[in-house]
Amino acid sequence: LLAKTKIPFEVRTLKGKDNKVADTALIVEKYQHESHVFILAENGAQMDSDQFSQLIAPTFDSHTPYYLIMGGPFGWHYESMPKHFKLLSLSPLTFPHELAYVVLLEQLFRAFKIAKGQEYHY
Numbered sequence: 001l002l003a004k005t006k007i008p009f010e011v012r013t014l015k016g017k018d019n020k021v022a023d024t025a026l027i028v029e030k031y032q033h034e035s036h037v038f039i040l041a042e043n044g045a046q047m048d049s050d051q052f053s054q055l056i057a058p059t060f061d062s063h064t065p066y067y068l069i070m071g072g073p074f075g076w077h078y079e080s081m082p083k084h085f086k087l088l089s090l091s092p093l094t095f096p097h098e099l100a101y102v103v104l105l106e107q108l109f110r111a112f113k114i115a116k117g118q119e120y121h122y
Contacts, residue, residue, distance in 0.1 A: 016072040024077040027069055028085075036066040037085045040100065041076055044087030053111035060115055068108075070100060 016023040059066045113120035
């Protein structure tokens with residue numbers, strides 16, 4: 001469904017080091033100079049679908065890169081993250097990574113539909 005939206009969208013997987021300090025350092029090194037970095041974290045900001053749509057809608061028309069980053073199984077070392085990285089939670093519930101990934105993709109699709117004023121309840 002996301003492909004039909006024509007959103008420039010890319011999924012990347014970085015091989016971690018099985019250590020939250022090393023894994024976080026890898027992400028910081030790669031994205032520290034980017035301005036729209038959202039770290040998916042259990043203690044991140046929670047928002048509804050409309051708020052999420054407002055947050056990421058600018059990328060739909062301007063093609064501004066936004067990075068939504070899901071961590072590895074060991075979590076994040078928050079103390080070593082740049083202050084401009086924003087923490088975002090998908091839910092107060094805990095999901096396996098595979099399910100969290102599906103939830104994120106569905107919310108991206110829903111955000112696009114909301115931003116374009118289109119129906120998304122089927």
